[in-house]
Every structure is written in structure tokens, then in C-alpha cells.
Amino acid sequence: MGRTDNVTKAQRRKPAEAVAIDGAVPAAKPVNGAPADQLDPAVAKFAQRWLKAVRRIGFAPMGPDGLYALLRDLAAAFVRAVHDDPFDPAAATRIGAALAEAGLTDPGVLTASLSVLRNPPRLGSVERRASRIADLHAGLAGGYAAALRRRTLREQEHLAHAITAAHAQVEHQLWTSESRFRALFEGAAMGIVLTDLEGRIIQANIALARLLGYPLEELYRLETPDFLHPADLQSDRDLYADLVRGDRDHLRMEKAYFRKDGTVVWTDLTITLLRGTDGNPTNTVAMIEDVTDRHELEERLRHQALHDPLTGLPNRTHFAERLAEAFANPDLDAQVGLCYLDLDGFKRINDSLGHDVGDKLLVAVSRRLERTVSNRGYQVARMGGDEFVILAEKATLDELTALADQVLYSLDLPVRSGPHGMRVSASIGIVVQSVGSSGPAEILKAADLTLYRAKAAGRSRWACYDAKLNEAQVARYALVEKLPDAVQRGEFSLLYQPLVSTATGRACGVEALLRWDHPERGTLSPDEFIDLAEETGIISAIGTWVLREACRQGAKWWRRFPERSFYVSVNVATAQTYDPALVGDVLSILDESGLPATLLQLELTESAMLSGGGEPVEALRELAAAGIRIAIDDFGTGYSNLAYLRTLPVAGLKLARQFTDGLGRPVDTHIVKTLIELAHVLDLAVTAEGVETPDQLAQLKAMNCDVLQGWHLSMPLPADEMSAVLENGG
Ligand code: C2E
Ligand code: MG
Ligand code: MG
Numbered sequence: 001m002g003r004t005d006n007v008t009k010a011q012r013r014k015p016a017e018a019v020a021i022d023g024a025v026p027a028a029k030p031v032n033g034a035p036a037d038q039l040d041p042a043v044a045k046f047a048q049r050w051l052k053a054v055r056r057i058g059f060a061p062m063g064p065d066g067l068y069a070l071l072r073d074l075a076a077a078f079v080r081a082v083h084d085d086p087f088d089p090a091a092a093t094r095i096g097a098a099l100a101e102a103g104l105t106d107p108g109v110l111t112a113s114l115s116v117l118r119n120p121p122r123l124g125s126v127e128r129r130a131s132r133i134a135d136l137h138a139g140l141a142g143g144y145a146a147a148l149r150r151r152t153l154r155e156q157e158h159l160a161h162a163i164t165a166a167h168a169q170v171e172h173q174l175w176t177s178e179s180r181f182r183a184l185f186e187g188a189a190m191g192i193v194l195t196d197l198e199g200r201i202i203q204a205n206i207a208l209a210r211l212l213g214y215p216l217e218e219l220y221r222l223e224t225p226d227f228l229h230p231a232d233l234q235s236d237r238d239l240y241a242d243l244v245r246g247d248r249d250h251l252r253m254e255k256a257y258f259r260k261d262g263t264v265v266w267t268d269l270t271i272t273l274l275r276g277t278d279g280n281p282t283n284t285v286a287m288i289e290d291v292t293d294r295h296e297l298e299e300r301l302r303h304q305a306l307h308d309p310l311t312g313l314p315n316r317t318h319f320a321e322r323l324a325e326a327f328a329n330p331d332l333d334a335q336v337g338l339c340y341l342d343l344d345g346f347k348r349i350n351d352s353l354g355h356d357v358g359d360k361l362l363v364a365v366s367r368r369l370e371r372t373v374s375n376r377g378y379q380v381a382r383m384g385g386d387e388f389v390i391l392a393e394k395a396t397l398d399e400l401t402a403l404a405d406q407v408l409y410s411l412d413l414p415v416r417s418g419p420h421g422m423r424v425s426a427s428i429g430i431v432v433q434s435v436g437s438s439g440p441a442e443i444l445k446a447a448d449l450t451l452y453r454a455k456a457a458g459r460s461r462w463a464c465y466d467a468k469l470n471e472a473q474v475a476r477y478a479l480v481e482k483l484p485d486a487v488q489r490g491e492f493s494l495l496y497q498p499l500v501s502t503a504t505g506r507a508c509g510v511e512a513l514l515r516w517d518h519p520e521r522g523t524l525s526p527d528e529f530i531d532l533a534e535e536t537g538i539i540s541a542i543g544t545w546v547l548r549e550a551c552r553q554g555a556k557w558w559r560r561f562p563e564r565s566f567y568v569s570v571n572v573a574t575a576q577t578y579d580p581a582l583v584g585d586v587l588s589i590l591d592e593s594g595l596p597a598t599l600l601q602l603e604l605t606e607s608a609m610l611s612g613g614g615e616p617v618e619a620l621r622e623l624a625a626a627g628i629r630i631a632i633d634d635f636g637t638g639y640s641n642l643a644y645l646r647t648l649p650v651a652g653l654k655l656a657r658q659f660t661d662g663l664g665r666p667v668d669t670h671i672v673k674t675l676i677e678l679a680h681v682l683d684l685a686v687t688a689e690g691v692e693t694p695d696q697l698a699q700l701k702a703m704n705c706d707v708l709q710g711w712h713l714s715m716p717l718p719a720d721e722m723s724a725v726l727e728n729g730g
Pocket of ligand 2: 511571603633
């Protein structure tokens with residue numbers, strides 16, 4: 001024990017500066033049996049010198065007290081070794097070792113120590129002192145070197161241990177994160193694939209294999225382009241190239257892949273670029289989620305939003321999208337063609353046979369249209385109601401007129417619906433315009449106007465767009481827009497043209513003639529707007545206004561000149577005669593104005609009377625029964641069926657201006673004469689229109705024409721001027 005305990009005791013005094021001197025501790029037994037604290041002053045001095053020399057070297061791995069304690073013990077051991085009998089040089093070996101073990105490893109320490117140890121204090125006489133000291137020096141140096149080597153080896157071993165331990169720790173951490181990653185990777189519901197920059201699969205998970213319908217092993221033999229939809233191939237390559245080049249770090253998109261069985265799977269794909277420690281792209285990892293269900297739902301909703309539920313055809317919205325696309329063509333010379341189609345008389349079928357039959361008809365028409373345009377790359381859409389449109393990109397006008405002929409031909413076969421065999425026809429407006437010269441709204445408007453012209457020309461035909469004709473139509477449409485409010489705005493007025501009795505030469509009545517004081521276009525004659533008013537249904541409101549105004553004025557004149565039986569003649573449009581409210585309206589207007597029914601004449605054209613629908617005739621009978629006179633306007637321009645006229649409640653005829661114009665020619669003159677005679681046989685009063693010359697006046701008088709009207713007698717006049725005429729006895 002002894003020696004180790006002694007050193008330990010020395011260390012125990014300065015525990016904070018304790019030095020581990022394991023095993024090879026020099027004998028620190030007090031010299032001459034004295035304990036270390038009762039050190040010989042000479043030895044203590046010697047130790048002080050040694051301390052000084054070592055401290056000059058600079059480095060000591062312990063504080064000055066600790067170093068002193070060490071050197072003091074070693075100095076005592078050295079002195080004892082010099083004096084000990086028998087002489088043992090190995091004692092110095094241990095001292096050298098202790099020095100090195102204590103960490104005094106600077107090479108200068110050994111030299112400095114040997115220099116101090118050359119003169120140890122003399123504690124007594126000893127034989128061969130110098131030789132002993134030399135041997136001890138050699139031993140000390142040897143011990144020092146050996147301990148130093150041991151120490152270095154030990155340190156290396158420590159280091160190796162530390163490195164191994166550190167390795168083990170890193171590996172453990174890697175393993176943990178790797179196993180976490182594995183768990184995620186393999187257990188993920190989402191497909192995950194790691195690829196190299198060429199798209200080769202390095203690692204893929206089960207979810208991906210399942211998503212693509214391949215066994216996992218087979219997946220490794222494939223490359224990503226193998227699953228791509230061919231349509232996506234180029235754009236995907238470009239995007240992927242961007243990613244790999246490092247222009248972007250993520251890529252996210254919804255895209256379709258092919259499964260092994262050829263079916264399509266829709267996915268939400270996120271690709272992330274992985275970079276190496278040097279920052280350069282090394283791999284990509286893709287997360288692929290199966291969103292087929294969601295995609296199909298979206299597709300279904302989109303389909304619903306863009307298709308007509310009845311016929312399955314693209315609807316107006318879809319068509320508008322396609323048309324906008326067609327006009328987005330950068331080639332300004334590219335042609336866009338439309339066939340705008342409207343079924344003839346569809347409303348009648350719908351009203352008379354019911355909506356179910358109407359629906360069947362629309363479906364049948366849709367199928368026929370699709371069949372007719374198929375293989376041409378044209379698109380059929382249903383615009384609503386009985387309107388369809390064919391969008392034909394890059395088509396010429398000739399191709400479209402040929403197509404329109406085929407469409408009309410295809411519709412010609414009757415459509416069977418239960419017991420009904422329906423024949424349907426259509427009118428088609430055809431327009432071809434270039435991308436640079438038109439736009440979606442313009443071409444649609446042109447097509448609509450052209451369709452309207454086709455309709456006006458008769459059923460089952462097509463018309464091609466004609467800029468000039470359309471311009472006229474556009475002007476008409478502009479009027480239509482203003483027409484509905486014109487009554488409220490007080491833009492209508494009446495002129496009164498005298499109807500002159502041949503018997504008296506005085507006015508026996510007036511024809512009320514409508515004028516529209518259009519805010520922009522000035523005064524418009526009825527020829528310019530009455531048919532529009534009829535088409536749009538506004539005629540009833542206008543007609544009522546005319547009647548009320550004419551009756552109000554007529555009543556004034558009647559009150560002023562009751563003895564003249566002065567009547568007012570009011571034009572009634574054909575469409576008005578179908579208005580079930582007409583009779584009631586006329587009677588109440590008469591009532592409120594106070595004009596006797598016998599002083600009101602209504603002028604209707606032949607076509608209004610002879611259209612044979614039953615309703616107009618019935619209405620006329622009621623009006624006639626109330627005492628109102630019915631006259632046939634523009635007689636001779638229509639059916640001119642005098643025999644039929646006998647059955648109608650008619651009081652007079654107004655001969656069309658053409659007859660008056662023809663009075664110079666013998667044949668026409670004869671016709672007029674005969675007509676007047678025949679009318680008189682039927683007890684009808686005859687009025688001649690358009691009397692412009694004294695000669696016409698004379699001839700008509702000679703033929704016993706009852707009443708004359710025309711510029712030669714008087715222009716149409718405002719009410720006050722007409723009143724003045726009456727005041728003056730005219
Ligand atoms: P209409 O009933 O045959 O009326 C006669 C037309 O001939 C009037 O034209 C009149 O101004 C014109 N006229 C009169 N004398 C002469 C003449 O000597 N020579 C020539 N060349 N023309 C003459 P306006 O006023 O432009 O009316 C045109 C048509 O408009 C009328 O033809 C009538 O069918 C219709 N109309 C006029 N007012 C109304 C109305 O209040 N309601 C309806 N529904 N139609 C009306
Ligand atoms: Mg008239
Ligand atoms: Mg007339």
C-alpha cells in the first residue's frame with residue numbers, strides 16, 4: 001500500500017488540484033523516516049528550486065500549490081534514492097514516470113528537471129554519489145519517456161473510443177430518423193416516389209404501387225414517363241426540367257396517370273427537389289394523392305354546369321366559352337363560322353301537343369344536328385328554347401351553306417312521338433367572320449339578325465349574313481328598344497286627314513294617322529314602326545292610345561258640330577284583332593270619350609279579316625253590333641274576295657292607292673269602276689285613297705265613289721288645323 005497512500009495523502013491536501021498519478025507513484029516516504037510535512041529544509045529548498053525551473057517552462061496542468069506538492073514529494077524521493085542503500089536506480093524511473101503521468105509533458109520539463117536534479121542536497125555521506133546521480137538521471141529520463149509513450153497511447157485510445165462512441169451515437173440517430181422515415185414512407189396512404197434527375201425510380205412505396213396498379217417490384221423497372229398521359233408528356237417534361245434545373249423547388253398540380261390496366265387515375269401531385277450538401281439538385285421526391293373521386297365529382301359538376309340537361313348538348317355558357325376561345329386565336333385571319341338555328345313553329349307544337357312532346361322533339365332535333373355535324377369538328381350547342389347553334393371554326397361560307405342544307409334535310413323526316421308524327425323545320429342564319437374583324441358578341445348579333453331574316457323570308461330556309469341588310473335591321477332593332485316606353489314618354493301624336501264626301505265636297509270624317517316623334521330620328525311614319533310594334537306585342541298599348549286619343553278628339557268635334565255626323569276612322573293592326581281585350585277596350589273608350597259608336601270607323605286590312613281564324617271575325621261582329629263602322633283598308637292589295645265580304649260585318653271599302661294611281665290607264669280605270677259598282681251592290685261605301693290630282697278627283701266623282709282622301713284634297717293635319725277646317729265649313 002504505503003507509497004500510493006502517501007501520494008494520495010499529498011493530493012488530499014489540495015483536492016482541487018489533485019493529479020491522477022495512477023499506479024507508478026514514486027516513493028514519497030519521508031526521507032529519513034520523517035513524515036512529508038516535516039520535510040528536511042534542504043529537501044524543501046531543493047523542491048522549491050525544481051518548482052521554479054519547471055514553472056519557467058510555462059505549462060503545468062495544475063495550479064502552483066499542486067505542482068509544488070508533487071515536486072516536493074518527487075524531490076524527497078529523489079534525494080532518498082541518492083542516499084538509499086542498497087542503491088536502486090529504478091526509483092528514478094518511477095519519478096520520471098510520475099512527472100509524465102502528472103501531465104508535465106513539455107520536453108523542456110525533462111531538461112529543466114535533470115538540470116536541477118544534478119545537485120540534490122547532501123543529507124549524509126554516500127559512496128559514488130556522482131555516479132548514483134547519473135544512473136538516477138538515466139532512470140528518470142527512461143521512466144519519463146516510457147510514461148510519456150504510455151500516456152500518448154492512452155490518449156489515442158481515448159480518442160479512438162470517443163470517435164467510436166460518437167459514431168455509434170450518430171448511427172443511432174440516423175437509424176432512428178431513418179426508421180421514422182421508413183415508417184412514414186411505407187405506411188403513407190399517399191404514393192411517394194424518390195427518383196433521380198432522369199426520372200428513374202430509386203424508391204417507391206406500396207401506396208404508389210397500389211395507386212398505379214403495379215406490383216412494387218415492377219414499378220422499379222419503370223420510369224415516370226411510362227405512367228404519364230401522352231397529352232401531358234411535353235408540358236410535364238418542361239416543368240420537370242425547370243425543377244431539375246433548380247428554377248423552382250416545388251411543383252404542384254393535378255394530373256392524370258395511367259394505371260397498369262390502362263385506366264386513368266387523377267392525382268394531386270407535389271414534386272420537391274432535393275439538393276445535396278453542395279446545394280446541387282440530386283433527386284426529386286414526389287407525393288401523389290389519388291383524387292380520382294374528387295376529380296370525377298368536379299367533372300360531373302362541370303359537365304352539369306356546361307350542358308343542357310334535356311338534350312345533353314353543350315349549353316349557352318359552354319358555347320360562349322368555346323366562342324371566346326375561337327376568337328382568342330392569334331391568327332387574325334382565321335375564320336369563325338356560326339349557323340344559328342331556330343325551329344319553325346315550335347311554340348305551336350309545345351302549346352298544342354304539350355311540353356313532353358316538345359321535349360322529345362328537341363331531343364330528336366339535337367341528335368340529328370349532332371349526326372349532321374359529326375366528323376367535321378364542329379360543335380353543336382343548345383342556346384335555350386328551340387334555338388341551337390353550330391360553331392364551325394375554319395369553315396368557309398360555302399361549307400356552311402352546304403351544312404345548312406343538310407341540317408334542313410335531316411330535319412325534314414317526321415319525328416314520331418306516340419301517336420304524333422311531327423314535322424319540324426328550322427330557319428338558319430349563317431355568318432362567317434374573321435377573328436380580326438369581329439368578336440364573340442358581334443358575330444352572335446350578326447347571326448341572330450341573319451336568322452331573323454331567314455325567318456322573315458319563310459320557314460325552312462337559311463340566310464347568309466349581309467352587312468347592308470343587317471344595318472337596316474340594326475336600325476329597326478334600335479327602334480324596337482325605344483318603342484315600349486314611347487307611349488309613356490308621350491312621343492306619339494295623331495294627324496287627321498279629311499275624308500271628303502263626293503256628294504257634298506265637304507269633310508264627312510277624318511282618318512287618324514299615327515306619328516312617332518322619335519327623340520333622335522325625328523318624326524317617323526307608321527310604316528317604319530307599326531310592324532315592329534306588332535311583332536313585339538307593343539301594338540296593343542299603342543293601339544289603345546290611338547283609339548283613346550282619336551275618340552277624345554272625335555268627341556270634341558262631335559260636340560262642336562253635332563249635326564255633321566262627323567266620324568273618326570282609326571286604323572287597327574291585324575295583331576290587335578287577335579287581342580281578346582279589343583272589343584272591351586273599344587267600347588269602354590267610346591264610353592269614356594262620349595263619342596257615339598256610329599261616329600267611329602275602324603279600318604282593317606283584308607288579311608286581318610280573311611285570315612279565317614274565327615276570332616277576328618267574331619270580334620268585328622260584336623263591334624259592328626255596337627254600331628261601329630268597319631271598313632276594309634287598302635282594298636285590292638290582298639285577297640279581294642268580294643263574295644266573302646258579303647258574309648262580314650263590313651260597312652265600307654277603302655280602295656288602295658294603286659287603283660287611284662292607275663286611273664290614267666283604261667284597264668285600271670275599268671277595274672275601279674267595276675269595283676265601285678260591285679261595292680255598291682253589296683251596300684258598301686267606297687273611299688278612294690291617294691287622290692293627288694284634279695283629274696283623279698273628277699274621274700272618281702264620275703264613278704260615284706262615295707268618299708275621297710288624298711293630298712289633292714288635304715294633307716294629314718294636326719287636330720287644331722283640322723278644327724279650323726271644320727270651323728270654316730270644309
Ligand atoms: P293607310 O291606312 O292606308 O293610310 C293612308 C296613308 O296614305 C297615310 O300614310 C297617309 O299619309 C298616306 N296618304 C294620304 N294621302 C296620300 C296621297 O295623296 N298620296 C300618297 N302617296 N299617300 C297619301 P301614313 O300616315 O304614313 O300611314 C301609313 C300606314 O300606316 C297607314 O296606311 C296605316 O296602314 C298605318 N297606320 C297609320 N296610323 C296608324 C295607326 O294609328 N294604327 C295602325 N295600326 N296603323 C296605322
Ligand atoms: Mg288607313
Ligand atoms: Mg289605306
